[in-house]
Amino acid sequence: MTRGMGEMAESQLAAVPRDFDSLRAHIIERQEQMPKRLAQVAAFALANPDDIAFGTAASIASAADVQPSTLVRLAHHLGYAGFSDLQTIFRGRLRERTSSYEERLISLEQSEAGGADAAVLNGFLTAAMQSLSRLSQQLPAESFSRAVDILGKAETIYLLGKRRSYPLVAHMSYAFSKLGIRHQLIASPNGVDQESIQFATPRDAALAISFSPYAPETIRHAEAMQASRTPVVALTDSPFSPLARAADCWFEVSEADFSGFRSISASMALCMALPVAIAEKRRHKKTAKQKME
């Protein structure tokens, strides 16, 4: 077997990185001048280093949507003997990595070195993780299923959320659009919200989100919709929330905070899951119907 690097032997004699960080820098530096497919797979490699370490040429190739030969070409292009040689770099990265405890210490030290700014970032990351793990420990599986059920049946889903909750409904609106689910984001800048929700029927449904201090508008709208017998699902932060009263189904999500600024990570995870679960349910129902006919 030849070494497979004849034509580039002299051009980069001393420049073949033998550790991951150098390789990363090397790739980032030259990515601009690489051929299209090589750049594509190089980007994939840096984004999914674990997959390179563990996968086979074929599996990686299909994941990165290229031919296996492209992987070999990339390796040669970078000066390695072949794909396997390149792969050892990615494996070395995992070997060198010390235990997770040490890792955390290192990142802590770095954050202290980074000063006050990094401490803030760390604080919010911690708050987000706390919120998520709290939700995962007592995840409201039944409420979630009911919510999926109610919203899954709705012709149009009305989304209510102001102020701090607005980014959540904004994201849901995006997700619903992507998934082809009819919905209406109640967030007009021209004050016609009240009028918009009057079109809701009992065959529709609403999702209302509000945290303390509760936006009075959201409460009012939720109450109005419930009064007209439109099912209302609520996402809020306390059983005593006025939203919980105005809803047919609600869940409580308690978010941790960093120096007074509350996270919305757990709620966000919920808001990402909800549209997908709804789409999933509708897809099943559709295929079930098709089978019936």
Add this chain to the structure above:
Amino acid sequence: MTRGMGEMAESQLAAVPRDFDSLRAHIIERQEQMPKRLAQVAAFALANPDDIAFGTAASIASAADVQPSTLVRLAHHLGYAGFSDLQTIFRGRLRERTSSYEERLISLEQSEAGGADAAVLNGFLTAAMQSLSRLSQQLPAESFSRAVDILGKAETIYLLGKRRSYPLVAHMSYAFSKLGIRHQLIASPNGVDQESIQFATPRDAALAISFSPYAPETIRHAEAMQASRTPVVALTDSPFSPLARAADCWFEVSEADFSGFRSISASMALCMALPVAIAEKRRHKKTAKQKME
């Protein structure tokens, strides 16, 4: 090919460990009663788990001073289909170690009670946690500090983010408002964005957020602002992102995904931290100035 476990099928029907810790316990428990060579190689495996994860049967065998076939026999003896099957356990250990929150994630994945809906919710929680722990492990302290620096000095902060990134800038807009920081959310429904950003001066700054597939509008606006010498801070998902090129300072946030739907939790945490850090910095500067006078 047979499963290769005929003779021990009934003796340990339900007892083949699928994670490293169980396997370790399992081996320690039975090591005494194992044949000599098998015990020898089992001890080697527990002492050098990384070698098992990445080595070939031949290389491991010579390192442990046994025959390759002994490795296959050990795997069979423990109830696995073959050496490769056993090896996946050792590889899984390295994968999991990446995340400092591995235990929680595992318990999350295992608690698959509650049906398909809960599984979706679980999936998104897992993806969110992965994203967060990845960011906390390699948190971009310097980039973050630079970003705080640049944005802290700006008279007006312009926020650019469309589609999936819009909820992020929407939240920042809310936070900036609460903190009394002058800013401008470039998200008009009437198409005057291009005109809005023309008012930006080098004394202002922009924060642009975009993930693959990059919204062309955001890229264009960021480039336009950079061309007019307004500092641009970017938040994106790859060093090769067109946004990274159009920015004076950028950070990479790689988000995990659940069945193709990417999380934005890590980015969200960053977007919550940024305004607070900026406000913090300005407050310090102010008090410093007051002391001077």
Add this chain to the structure above:
DNA sequence: GACAAAATGGAATATTCATTTCACCCATGG
């Protein structure tokens, strides 16, 4: 617009690798 050079996809090939096989060894019980 034509040509040359580079890049790419896909199939053929060569190699590596896990697994199986079989001959031999060694302990144990008759």
Add this chain to the structure above:
DNA sequence: CCATGGGTGAAATGAATATTCCATTTTGTC
């Protein structure tokens, strides 16, 4: 002392895998 069973080493086998080759497409240049 022999017979029997599992245990072990070493080579044979066949599957899996990386690599190479070649026809075709794309890119850059005159």
